Amino acid sequence: MTDLEARYGRHRRTTPRWLWPVVATIGISIGVAWAAWASWSDVPAHQARVHSYEVLDDRTTKVDLEIFYDEPVALTCRVFAQSQDKVVVGERTIEVPASSKSQTRVVAEIRTERRAVTAVLDSCDAA
Incomplete structure (x- = not known):
């Protein structure tokens, strides 16, 4: 144990490192899909x-x-x-x-x- 760990305690990661990049990728994909749908859905004749x-x-x-x-x-x-x-x-x-x-x-x-x-x-x- 180092001095810093003794003074401040050890930080334990509660979420996996891959979680936020996956959430961001899904969010961006949903946004792009919605924008494409919105631009093509009401095309007049x-x-x-x-x-x-x-x-x-x-x-x-x-x-x-x-x-x-x-x-x-x-x-x-x-x-x-x-x-x-x-x-x-x-x-x-x-x-x-x-x-x-x-x-x-x-x-x-x-x-x-x-x-x-x-x-x-x-x-x-x-x-």
């Missing part, structure tokens, strides 16, 4: 984006939506027009009929309360 927009005048903005389908489904898309200070100056809900094509484009006009500088797609959900 469609995707939409603003292909282009054009500010026609102080009261009108034209927006061109591009929609990609995995399966035919009717959609309700909501678009906004924003001014230079990022205030929403107009909005419109666009009904898009189901299409058997894999890609389609829809053009619509948004009435605005003042001049817009951009058009933004807010959402595009199944109708």
Whole structure:
């Protein structure tokens, strides 16, 4: 027995050395599996984006939506027009009929309360 053992006592390990690395490995594996499941579980059957927009005048903005389908489904898309200070100056809900094509484009006009500088797609959900 050394002086330190006599003074402070002998420390006995109560858990095996391999326990914490195994717990960490299992925890990380569960986290990665959950993240993969969460990212693939709610993949919609469609995707939409603003292909282009054009500010026609102080009261009108034209927006061109591009929609990609995995399966035919009717959609309700909501678009906004924003001014230079990022205030929403107009909005419109666009009904898009189901299409058997894999890609389609829809053009619509948004009435605005003042001049817009951009058009933004807010959402595009199944109708």
